[in-house]
Amino acid sequence: MSEPVRIDDTLWEIPADARDDMRVPARIFASADLLKAIRTDHSLEQLQNVATLPGIVDAAIAMPDIHQGYGFPVGGLAATAPPDGVVSPGGVGYDINCGVRLLAAPFTHGEIDARRRGALVDAIARRVPTGAGKGGRLRLSGSDLDEVLVQGPRWLVERRGVGTAEDVAATESEGRLDGADPDRVSERARERGAGQLGTAGSGNHFIELQRVEEVIDRETAAAFGLRRGQVTVLIHSGSRGLGHQVCTDYVRAMDAALDGHGIVLPDRQLSCAPLDSDEGRAYLAAMAAAANFAWANRHAIAHGIREAIAEVLGAGAADGTRQVYDVAHNVAKLEEHGGRTVCVHRKGATRAFPGQPVFIPGSMGTASYVLAGREGSMERSFGTVCHGAGRRLSRTAAKQQVKGEALRRELEAQGIAVRAASTKGLAEEAPIAYKDVDAVVRVVEDAGLAGRVARLRPIGVVKG
């Protein structure tokens, strides 16, 4: 693996001539310490593989939370230019439009005692199914599902009275990508997703009850409606089985079409097709549908949380719970950058246009951050920042070092109420498995990509 060259305090580069097949450099936003951690797995080799994609422009770019994935690393982005530039389903990932939504409650941490806090976490756990394959409470007919795939959460507001128009307005792309075509979503994908609207899923997905521990940028925090001590709820989920199947279908289809397009790749999971090809257009239409489904899913989860708040704290508290914003961190979007249209693949990376809210979940037991995008992100990273703390340990290693029950007791002792569908799943997501979120966020701030607005501390966790 080639040696990254230091460009400045927060940026490193592997030049394009490091490998014969690289078309552009690989750039990494990181501190020296984080880079050292990043180099312990295959992240940078995978980033160099991304730099070989046809039509990639500027650089394959990694954020400080990067870790090894399959095909694309997790925590990076690649922009490709039409018509010959490619779109790669693996550059979005199986969990299409996995993302985070933040709700801000009208009450403070000090205003709800431990008993009611526990009752609230219990009520959320009852109303928002977690764990793999668990079905949701919203039932959709085939034509209803088509509407959700095209319209996203707007359909839930207008036809089911779920959530509000203000929620939709406070969502990236207003919860709807254009060009979604349900006919490009397979029957298998529909079967997997139809019953899963309003469910969080398993793995690293969660719902976290938090308090605003510190306001760092008072003016922006006020604009986002956040104040010290306030209770917030962070939702982390995606398009569930529907998105997983869409990606599966199109990785397979593009893998089969590589020879026809004359594309040679260092890793089959990077399978791709020109944006302006039958396969490329079909994938973008199916991905948009899955992305809209994911926004509808987080919207439905938020509705379940408001119901839980109403049950425990009354209708006024639920009605006063506002959506701060909702951002995707696994998606490909056509955007204008540097005077031209490019397809920005964000795989474990968050859009961070200037002034836009960005949420960076830490791990259970540590902090999460609210950031605001800055101009530097448009100049240096196609309007993108990191998406989390980034994994450090494998799931097996985490389970060897931490036992789920002990972790639960430790978190409870810190005042964090834990409701987990799987004790082993809890151990796999232990704080020790993740990098230091403070260090990750410091890099994106120092690099001018986004600024810190507030730090959130968990007080309750519901996970699969």
Added chain:
Amino acid sequence: MEPSHRWIEHTAELQLELHARSEAAIFSQAVLALRELLEDDGPVTGDRAERSVEVEATDRGALLAEWLAELVFLAETEGLVPDEARDLVVGEDSVTAVVVGRTSEPRHLVKAVTYHDLELHRDRDGWRGNVVLDV
């Protein structure tokens, strides 16, 4: 050589390595590996169920990926925890079998079966398969 499988360290996902004397035994062993994941939190009980399965692909590695993807699909949509594959026939570009198992509500982490480092080939001792699962 007894068929075997092991899970290899991977930062975020699960990498499955399979060994067996025959290619068909790799596919049978993949069933046991997936069952192990589905029963990660303990054995599950449920009604016995059988499903006829046929998958197709143009190369050996993709055939293994498609086989596992089918088992993941059945686990997610029907709660099927597979115990074995009967009447297993591995052809040039297809695999057919009757998957026998129990229907339950298993915990399962697997979102998808990736094409990253995908392998199924003969080696010195028999056959070797490698596949990375997105969890």
